[in-house]
Amino acid sequence: MLLPIQLSTASPEPMYHQIEVQLRGLILGGKLTEGTPLPSIRELAxxxxxSVITIRRVYQDLENEGLIRTRQGTGTFVARVETEQRERNRLETVARAFGEAVETAVRYDCGPEEMRRLLEEAIVRREQREHPKGKGDQIHE
Amino acid sequence: MLLPIQLSTASPEPMYHQIEVQLRGLILGGKLTEGTPLPSIRELAxxxxxSVITIRRVYQDLENEGLIRTRQGTGTFVARVETEQRERNRLETVARAFGEAVETAVRYDCGPEEMRRLLEEAIVRREQREHPKGKGDQIHE
DNA sequence: TAATCTGTATATATCTATATACACAGTATA
DNA sequence: TATACTGTGTATATAGATATATACAGATTA
Structure with a gap:
């Protein structure tokens, strides 16, 4: 299984954290459901x-959060997530993302009207990248 | 002079980079103009x-970019920035910020309508934080 | 039971942040 | 007009975090 995870090598954000954030999103966002087997650490690496070690760390961190369950020799699987936790995390994360974008915009003397325009443009760019020829967005096997 | 720079100690983004991004923003955003003396590395630290070393690195990086000029024993000053460079960087940076926010939103199954609502909320939150009792946003001496 | 999947542990290199000691430039003042 | 003082940036050595290669151990299957 291929997970839709994008790494920005230019970013100063550590790899392990980029992966954690996105994988956590896939689980809490409901795109990966309870019991789903994750790729092996070697496959994902x-x-x-x-490195395999980097993925290992990610899986370990998420297991400590209770989001996944791992069994040596067998593999790693998505754990059960409470609806309440899912909703709370969802709201917090997305709200923070927009908070940071607004922060940057203000720093560059960008007013509300220009922010709204930039949001629309970002949405369109994302759409075009995701559906270049009308393809779906399933997770590939 | 106190620079309006906010550090998130929880964030995995390295300190030196958080400072760089925000100081670069103040210069390219036009809030700090040519010749303005920056605080000494000790003062800002x-x-x-x-640490002083961390600020030293920031100033060195920005000097390598040509955004500031430093003279031992005297201090560090904002350099001349071409209007074209300023505009280009401004657009790139703010557009990227919104691109990342949209990316996170999509990851959490958040549609365009909810994104617009979250943007408005973030703008309001920012306004309230910046002008809690109608104060200005000048850079304090 | 050998092969080959799976996750795990140890040792090492690079990056990030720091303390401490150093060198240059302006200013006060004897 | 020396010269000591206090401000500025600079260089060296060290601790911790991040990423890696390599070797190890459990589980499944031919």
Missing amino acids: LDLSC | LDLSC
């Missing part, structure tokens, strides 16, 4: 062009 | 509760 190869897919993301990083 | 004290203000931000970090």
Whole structure:
């Protein structure tokens, strides 16, 4: 299974954290449901062009959060997530994301009207990138 | 002079980079103009509760970008910035900020309508934080 | 039971942040 | 007009976080 995770190598945000944030999003966002087997650490490391140890750390962190369950020799699986936790995290995360964008905009003397325009443009760019020829957005096997 | 720089100690983004991004924003955003003396590395380190070395690195990086000019024994000053460079960087940076916010939103199954609502909320939150009792946003001496 | 999946542990290199000691430039003042 | 003082940026050495390679151990299957 290929996970839709994008790494920005230019970013100063550590790899392990970029992966954690996105994988946590897939689980709490409901795109990966209880019991789903995650790719093996070697498979995901190869897919993301990083070390096995880095993926290992990500899985360990998320297991400590109770989001996944791992069994040596067998694999790693998505754990059960309470609806309440899912909703709370969802709201917090997305609200913070927009808070940071607004912060940057203000720093560059960008008013509300220009922010709204930039949001629309970002939405369109995202749409075009995701559906270049009308394809779906399923997680590939 | 106190610079309006906010550090998030929880964030995995390195300190030096958080400072760089925000100081670069103040210069390219036009809030700090050519010739303005920046605080000494010790003063800013004290203000931000970090090491002198960290500020030193920030100033060095920004000097390599040509945004500031430093003279031993005298201090560090804002350099001349071409209008074209200023505009280009401004657009790139703010557009990227919104691109990342949209990326996070999509990851959490958040549609355009909810994004617009969250943007408005973030703008209001920012306004309230910045002008709690109608104060201005000048850079304090 | 050998092969080959799975996760785990140890040792090492690079990056981030720091303390401490150093060198240059302006200013006060004897 | 020396020269000591206090401000500025600079360089060296060290601790901790991040990413890696390599070797190890459990689980499944041919």
